Amino acid sequence: MGKRRTGTPTLEEVAAHAGVGRGTVSRVINNAAGVKESTRRTVQQAIEELGYVPNLAARSLAGRRADAVALVLTEPDWRQFAEPFFSEIVRSLGDALVDTGMQLLLTLVRSEGERQRFLEYARGGRVDGILLISVHAGDRLPDMLAEARLPTVLLGRRSGDEYVSYVDADNAGGARTAVAHLLERGRKTIATITGPLDMYAAQSRLRGYQDALALAGLRGTRSLVAEGDFTEESGRRAMAELLERHPEIDGVLAASDTTAVGALHALRAAGRRVPEDVAVIGFDDFPLAQSTKPRLTTVRQPLEEIGRAMVRLLIEEMEEPAVAWRHVILRTELVVRESS
Amino acid sequence: MGKRRTGTPTLEEVAAHAGVGRGTVSRVINNAAGVKESTRRTVQQAIEELGYVPNLAARSLAGRRADAVALVLTEPDWRQFAEPFFSEIVRSLGDALVDTGMQLLLTLVRSEGERQRFLEYARGGRVDGILLISVHAGDRLPDMLAEARLPTVLLGRRSGDEYVSYVDADNAGGARTAVAHLLERGRKTIATITGPLDMYAAQSRLRGYQDALALAGLRGTRSLVAEGDFTEESGRRAMAELLERHPEIDGVLAASDTTAVGALHALRAAGRRVPEDVAVIGFDDFPLAQSTKPRLTTVRQPLEEIGRAMVRLLIEEMEEPAVAWRHVILRTELVVRESS
DNA sequence: CGCTCTCCTGGGAGCGCTCCCGGCGCGCCC
DNA sequence: GGGCGCGCCGGGAGCGCTCCCAGGAGAGCG
Numbered sequence: 001m002g003k004r005r006t007g008t009p010t011l012e013e014v015a016a017h018a019g020v021g022r023g024t025v026s027r028v029i030n031n032a033a034g035v036k037e038s039t040r041r042t043v044q045q046a047i048e049e050l051g052y053v054p055n056l057a058a059r060s061l062a063g064r065r066a067d068a069v070a071l072v073l074t075e076p077d078w079r080q081f082a083e084p085f086f087s088e089i090v091r092s093l094g095d096a097l098v099d100t101g102m103q104l105l106l107t108l109v110r111s112e113g114e115r116q117r118f119l120e121y122a123r124g125g126r127v128d129g130i131l132l133i134s135v136h137a138g139d140r141l142p143d144m145l146a147e148a149r150l151p152t153v154l155l156g157r158r159s160g161d162e163y164v165s166y167v168d169a170d171n172a173g174g175a176r177t178a179v180a181h182l183l184e185r186g187r188k189t190i191a192t193i194t195g196p197l198d199m200y201a202a203q204s205r206l207r208g209y210q211d212a213l214a215l216a217g218l219r220g221t222r223s224l225v226a227e228g229d230f231t232e233e234s235g236r237r238a239m240a241e242l243l244e245r246h247p248e249i250d251g252v253l254a255a256s257d258t259t260a261v262g263a264l265h266a267l268r269a270a271g272r273r274v275p276e277d278v279a280v281i282g283f284d285d286f287p288l289a290q291s292t293k294p295r296l297t298t299v300r301q302p303l304e305e306i307g308r309a310m311v312r313l314l315i316e317e318m319e320e321p322a323v324a325w326r327h328v329i330l331r332t333e334l335v336v337r338e339s340s
Numbered sequence: 341m342g343k344r345r346t347g348t349p350t351l352e353e354v355a356a357h358a359g360v361g362r363g364t365v366s367r368v369i370n371n372a373a374g375v376k377e378s379t380r381r382t383v384q385q386a387i388e389e390l391g392y393v394p395n396l397a398a399r400s401l402a403g404r405r406a407d408a409v410a411l412v413l414t415e416p417d418w419r420q421f422a423e424p425f426f427s428e429i430v431r432s433l434g435d436a437l438v439d440t441g442m443q444l445l446l447t448l449v450r451s452e453g454e455r456q457r458f459l460e461y462a463r464g465g466r467v468d469g470i471l472l473i474s475v476h477a478g479d480r481l482p483d484m485l486a487e488a489r490l491p492t493v494l495l496g497r498r499s500g501d502e503y504v505s506y507v508d509a510d511n512a513g514g515a516r517t518a519v520a521h522l523l524e525r526g527r528k529t530i531a532t533i534t535g536p537l538d539m540y541a542a543q544s545r546l547r548g549y550q551d552a553l554a555l556a557g558l559r560g561t562r563s564l565v566a567e568g569d570f571t572e573e574s575g576r577r578a579m580a581e582l583l584e585r586h587p588e589i590d591g592v593l594a595a596s597d598t599t600a601v602g603a604l605h606a607l608r609a610a611g612r613r614v615p616e617d618v619a620v621i622g623f624d625d626f627p628l629a630q631s632t633k634p635r636l637t638t639v640r641q642p643l644e645e646i647g648r649a650m651v652r653l654l655i656e657e658m659e660e661p662a663v664a665w666r667h668v669i670l671r672t673e674l675v676v677r678e679s680s
Numbered sequence: 681c682g683c684t685c686t687c688c689t690g691g692g693a694g695c696g697c698t699c700c701c702g703g704c705g706c707g708c709c710c
Numbered sequence: 711g712g713g714c715g716c717g718c719c720g721g722g723a724g725c726g727c728t729c730c731c732a733g734g735a736g737a738g739c740g
Binding site: 054055060098103104105108110114117118 | 348394395397398400401406408430434438444446448450453454457460461463464466
Binding site: 350396398402404 | 725726727728729730
């Protein structure tokens with residue numbers, strides 16, 4: 001047995017095989033300009049023949065970049081992960097990242113230990129930037145990342161004075177519009193089913209609901225508000241409670257489409273017709289909203305745009321890190337269907 | 341402005357600051373033996389003071405390992421991802437990996453382009469091994485990874501003569517036991533709701549069902565079999581169909597707990613009592629199975645063990661790659677509750 | 681007191697890239 | 711014909727680690 005070959009050939013070997021210098025091969029694989037077309041072809045053929053694949057560790061080390069970004073899920077309750085929101089947002093981020101040439105890595109951070117491990121991973125330079133979703137109010141991870149000067153973008157914010165860069169939807173505005181729409185259609189007693197109130201998005205939607213009522217000169221009642229957690233089951237439970245407390249309810253704003261579906265079930269079980277007796281509005285405009293019976297009026301969150309904006313912000317952060325906090329609030333839009 | 345400092349200090353700087361050599365610092369951060377306790381403390385303090393974090397690219401390059409493994413999801417239909425199976429398996433893999441010191445990275449591979457990109461990522465040495473879940477029969481990715489000599493372990497197999505290393509549950513055996521149990525309790529007409537039949541796991545469960553009937557001297561009828569896709573909705577639909585075709589059904593084996601829940605709904609809607617009129621058995625034993633009404637009899641898949649076995653196999657593959665295909669079939673177990 | 685053996689420690693030699701500088705050849709202009 | 715500029719190309723100098731070998735300092739023993 002001769003000299004033991006390592007699995008993959010190196011750039012040096014490709015260069016030798018093609019009869020050119022290292023630099024030229026490097027230029028070819030990076031699609032850099034300044035290589036004669038004929039040379040480029042020779043090199044490409046050598047790469048082909050040898051089955052060369054660049055060593056990414058070496059590339060990272062020399063180039064001081066990882067060509068990867070992490071999408072961190074901090075949701076300690078895994079069940080939430082089953083909600084369509086996650087799959088939709090992951091899809092949209094994936095699409096937005098495709099033509100940056102960066103690899104998207106999902107990472108779960110559930111415990112303090114994992115938080116620490118991830119921080120080391122990121123500080124160790126394995127990713128160029130970090131996207132965080134489903135951050136709860138008390139989560140310190142964004143601060144830790146910001147302190148380490150790592151380009152970071154949140155989806156949503158932890159509070160009204162979030163500083164770390166984020167992209168968010170105009171939750172309050174969306175809720176306001178939805179409630180205004182219900183009032184316009186003559187609904188008198190409008191309830192709301194919120195999301196978990198330790199999340200700012202849920203708070204904002206609740207505030208929008210309250211603002212719209214106030215704007216119309218109505219006083220909201222605490223008992224017209226029921227807290228849910230974005231799940232269908234919580235929507236069902238909350239709606240049942242609300243109906244018991246206020247049988248006269250004729251309009252409901254749910255904090256998510258999933259919750260709205262639960263509310264729809266509860267209303268049906270209670271013998272109420274939608275929208276004749278009670279109008280229902282959801283939030284998100286997931287595909288789900290089009291397959292309910294009746295089809296759901298809902299506040300559309302532009303997930304596609306959110307994904308794109310997050311990636312754009314992240315790239316800005318990577319290009320000039322630590323010069324500014326960047327915030328983008330995307331407009332929401334009421335999509336009127338049959339349930340209102 | 342003096343010399344521009346790079347973000348993180350290097351090992352060299354730590355060594356200088358602690359007044360020791362590079363080698364010693366390396367030994368300390370890798371917890372290697374052969375460092376005097378007092379020296380170790382000095383170095384640790386220097387690390388602390390400088391806020392040193394090892395550069396992982398350099399470590400990978402020099403050490404020829406990435407300390408990371410990828411968990412690849414090839415499910416083109418993202419909705420499947422919402423099923424509890426995924427979150428459970430991810431949790432169990434995460435737990436099993438914790439004390440190997442390796443980072444778990446989830447990656448989505450939906451299109452051919454992403455398949456190619458991931459292959460380059462893996463061949464580029466960014467991960468030491470690959471775990472694949474939800475592989476469909478026709479997926480070529482496992483072959484591509486195997487050809488590239490990358491340590492790979494599948495959860496489940498693509499066919500009866502899968503060669504790439506895998507961990508699987510004894511699906512056929514579990515189904516057989518479940519059906520035998522129903523027969524023992526005097527059920528006469530036993531139907532089954534399968535998973536998507538392009539997945540071997542679903543085929544195996546169906547085969548177990550058929551075998552058990554054959555063993556009891558019964559002939560299975562094609563019309564007692566309805567295909568689902570592991571979702572609740574498909575369970576509901578399939579059950580309704582089955583009842584229509586065979587009103588005399590008194591026992592059902594569903595291909596997953598989720599499917600069984602759908603079947604339960606359909607049965608209730610049809611006015612059948614469970615288990616008095618119809619016995620229902622699920623498959624998986626997810627937490628879900630304990631919160632149905634009645635609590636679900638089900639075939640337990642040892643997810644915890646599956647996760648551990650996958651990680652163990654992967655480590656074996658990494659230690660001595662390409663010497664053998666390793667297969668582990670884990671025993672399943674019937675958990676009798678109230679629905680049978 | 682000298683010699684060996686053990687325990688620690690320092691640092692050279694890479695790992696496989698990218699970056700960049702210097703040089704070569706050729707075409708064009710005066 | 712000489713000079714200049716431009717388009718290509720080669721390869722040195724790192725990037726920040728790990729691996730490993732050589733060597734110093736003690737300890738123990740004859």
